[in-house]
Amino acid sequence: MATPPRASCLDHALHNFNACNKVKEIEKCDDWTITIAFYSSLKFVEELLFPADYPHPCNEVNITEFENFHRYVSAHGRIGRPNPHKILSELVENYIEDDDVVNYYEDLKTACYNARYINYNVGEQRKQMSLEALEYIKNFVVSK
Structure with missing residues (x-):
């Protein structure tokens, strides 16, 4: 059986974005909406x-050319146990010039962590804020 071709980061981000829009309609799944919004934003910024x-x-x-984020994280492996989320946050902060993208990305990361590990009862307002952040990041990336 042939392995399907690897999806681009943009394709993966859009797939997650579409999943997020479906999950947001499910009652009492606001935590999963936020989680999917974060992982969609993660793929958008990787793009x-x-x-x-x-x-x-x-x-x-x-200075080294890195084909993708996975290779960049692997390069960190030689200097200790890398934390991919921390590494990506540093790249976002240092190399994305749009402050709103940077702030929205960090907000989504924090909201996802809170929804997953602290309190899954996040509420409608937090869900809407996360969806707005994702929409901004998506529009920024797609316009490039």
Whole structure:
């Protein structure tokens, strides 16, 4: 059986975005709406950030082309146990110039963490804020 081709980050982001729009209609699943919104935004920002040249994590003097986020995280593996969410947040903060994208991404990451690990009863207002953040990030990326 042949392995299907790997989806692009944008395709993956749009797939998650569409799933988010379906899940948001399910009663009492606001936590999952926020979680999917975050993971959709994660793929949208990966689309913006890769492929690109970055200082190599083990030797910042060397500028290296990284094909995708997975390869960038793997390069960190040589200097300890990497935390992919922290690494991506640093890239977003350092290399995305739109402050709203940066702030919305961090807000979604925090909201997702809270919904998953602290309190799944997040409420309609928090869900709507997350959907608005995702919509902004999506529109920003798609316009590039």
